[in-house]
Amino acid sequence: MSLEKKDEFDHDAWLKRKDLTAVETAFLTTLIWMDKRLRIVDYLELLETLYYRINLQMPKSHTEQYDLDNKFWYWYPLYSLGSLSIIAYLVAAVSGALLGFYYSPSTAGAAAAGDPTAAWLSIEMIIKDIQFGFMLRSIHRWAAQFMVAAVFLHMLRVYFTGAYKEPREGNWILGVILILLTLLFGYSGYVLPWKQLSFWAAQIGVEMALATPIVGEWAAQLLFGGFTLGQATLVRMYIMHVFLLPFVVTALIALHVGIVWVQGIAEPH
Amino acid sequence: MTDQHTSTDPTGTDEQEPLTDGGTDGEARTDGGPPATIPPDDETPTWSERKERSQGLSRLTYEYFERARREDQDLRQESTYVERDVLGFPAWPHETIRNLAITSFFVGIIILVSATIPMYFENPANASSTPSIILPDWYLYWSFGLLKLNPINPGLAVLDGNLVFSHEFFGILGHGLIIGVIALVPFLNKGNARRPVEQPFWSAVGVMGALLSVTLAALAIQNFFPFELELLFTLVFILPFLGGVVTYAVLKTMREGYMYDLNKRYYRLRPPQ
Ligand code: HEM
Numbered sequence: 001m002s003l004e005k006k007d008e009f010d011h012d013a014w015l016k017r018k019d020l021t022a023v024e025t026a027f028l029t030t031l032i033w034m035d036k037r038l039r040i041v042d043y044l045e046l047l048e049t050l051y052y053r054i055n056l057q058m059p060k061s062h063t064e065q066y067d068l069d070n071k072f073w074y075w076y077p078l079y080s081l082g083s084l085s086i087i088a089y090l091v092a093a094v095s096g097a098l099l100g101f102y103y104s105p106s107t108a109g110a111a112a113a114g115d116p117t118a119a120w121l122s123i124e125m126i127i128k129d130i131q132f133g134f135m136l137r138s139i140h141r142w143a144a145q146f147m148v149a150a151v152f153l154h155m156l157r158v159y160f161t162g163a164y165k166e167p168r169e170g171n172w173i174l175g176v177i178l179i180l181l182t183l184l185f186g187y188s189g190y191v192l193p194w195k196q197l198s199f200w201a202a203q204i205g206v207e208m209a210l211a212t213p214i215v216g217e218w219a220a221q222l223l224f225g226g227f228t229l230g231q232a233t234l235v236r237m238y239i240m241h242v243f244l245l246p247f248v249v250t251a252l253i254a255l256h257v258g259i260v261w262v263q264g265i266a267e268p269h
Numbered sequence: 270m271t272d273q274h275t276s277t278d279p280t281g282t283d284e285q286e287p288l289t290d291g292g293t294d295g296e297a298r299t300d301g302g303p304p305a306t307i308p309p310d311d312e313t314p315t316w317s318e319r320k321e322r323s324q325g326l327s328r329l330t331y332e333y334f335e336r337a338r339r340e341d342q343d344l345r346q347e348s349t350y351v352e353r354d355v356l357g358f359p360a361w362p363h364e365t366i367r368n369l370a371i372t373s374f375f376v377g378i379i380i381l382v383s384a385t386i387p388m389y390f391e392n393p394a395n396a397s398s399t400p401s402i403i404l405p406d407w408y409l410y411w412s413f414g415l416l417k418l419n420p421i422n423p424g425l426a427v428l429d430g431n432l433v434f435s436h437e438f439f440g441i442l443g444h445g446l447i448i449g450v451i452a453l454v455p456f457l458n459k460g461n462a463r464r465p466v467e468q469p470f471w472s473a474v475g476v477m478g479a480l481l482s483v484t485l486a487a488l489a490i491q492n493f494f495p496f497e498l499e500l501l502f503t504l505v506f507i508l509p510f511l512g513g514v515v516t517y518a519v520l521k522t523m524r525e526g527y528m529y530d531l532n533k534r535y536y537r538l539r540p541p542q
């Protein structure tokens with residue numbers, strides 16, 4: 001059997017024959033290019049099967065997907081608080097990633113108590129020397145404030161509309177975990193500049209941990225890297241703030257919203 | 270092998286059919302006799318036969334799924350719900366544009382606020398000088414306030430008036446209590462009520478909680494208040510309680526008139542059978 005392609009599979013000729021617009025040509029060319037390499041057609045078919053079999057429908061509209069009734073419109077702004085938390089989270093993530101280029105999590109450089117450390121100096125450099133740095137830090141901090149506020153108000157909205165009742169108990173508990181992680185996000189970020197209040201906020205954290213019987217010392221070591229504050233504390237807060245929490249919180253938010261998608265929004269009646 | 274093949278050959282002829290690759294069947298069969306693992310068609314159990322034969326947990330799972338499916342079907346058949354063609358605005362363009370507007374508005378506000386109220390940066394950490402006022406960000410004030418509950422930390426007479434918990438641990442227990450109660454809410458408040466008017470008690474509890482988070486925050490920044498700590502401390506608990514009582518009273522009063530309206534509309538939409 002010849003390996004040469006038969007004419008009916010000559011996609012280029014087919015493209016020419018079709019007399020398409022530029023957009024259509026570009027789209028089809030890309031599709032064909034990708035399909036030759038990755039066989040997307042098969043996956044598209046899988047998706048299609050999913051779509052019909054499992055009755056996973058693309059929403060015709062948000063209101064329809066969540067089965068929102070028209071009599072309900074005046075509550076609607078409160079229902080955007082969850083999304084506003086996500087938006088603020090994204091703003092904080094982008095600005096935080098940019099800040100990360102300049103920040104250094106190090107207490108090096110302080111010869112005497114009260115001397116600036118490398119961490120503090122790097123924030124000072126961001127504020128004073130970097131183009132747009134002052135604004136960047138300001139955006140990052142304000143996005144964090146907005147996120148916490150939105151999450152708190154979102155929780156109040158869920159509470160006062162009774163949206164946590166069966167079958168949404170699990171999502172409420174997931175929400176409680178999310179708000180705690182959000183606060184931890186804020187707290188660990190607060191410590192990073194290693195300014196006076198950062199230090200003393202961390203100090204109070206250590207004292208709280210140490211006042212707890214049984215697990216306290218272990219928790220202090222885990223979170224603060226010891227019983228006295230120093231380089232280890234800063235690095236732990238840093239890893240928590242820029243590595244662990246971003247992954248965990250992003251995954252949990254996806255799960256949280258996924259559950260809302262599956263269960264539908266709780267409409268008061 | 271060839272013998273076996275010809276003996277089952279339905280046509281009963283010895284002549285071997287040419288195959289598409291030009292050879293004959295006899296030559297092509299190189300990997301041993303007919304497959305032994307696939308039972309003949311009439312012995313293959315159907316899906317439900319297989320499920321019915323299953324044992325233990327998978328059997329229970331199957332039985333429950335069957336029940337659930339039947340329940341679903343019954344409910345669907347009994348339902349008088351009429352599927353409407355259009356329930357809301359279309360995703361494109363209405364909702365997409367609305368969402369883009371909300372998003373850009375919100376991001377715009379964040380940027381505007383960041384530009385106009387920049388964050389203030391302080392001196393480097395100094396482990397040897399405790400600042401007179403230690404504060405976290407505002408959203409942790411409530412937590413910080415909980416650490417200042419020393420005056421109500423119980424001392425037990427049995428222990429000669431000694432504290433049961435250290436002051437710090439008492440505050441930490443406060444955190445645990447608050448978080449625990451919040452997490453338990455769905456299991457304490459059950460039922461179908463959704464709107465605040467339908468559940469005055471739980472709305473009052475909610476108002477109390479929200480106010481408590483504010484008064485505890487006030488306790489955390491007590492140094493900024495002109496009045497005495499004693500008074501502030503009393504207010505921390507009295508104010509939320511008062512707020513709760515007022516909420517309860519207002520909602521109870523609203524309830525009659527409101528429920529009447531609500532029910533009128535509800536029954537117009539879904540008339541009682
Ligand atoms: C990082 C924080 C959070 C994010 C990003 C988030 C996001 C969302 C979003 C987008 C929704 C869809 C409905 C809406 O926007 O109102 C939702 C619903 C919900 N959230 Fe959250 N949420 C967060 C925290 C919380 C918290 C703290 C709670 C409560 C303790 C909570 C409990 C719920 C529940 C029960 C629903 C379902 C509500 C319904 O069906 O009406 N979430 N969340």
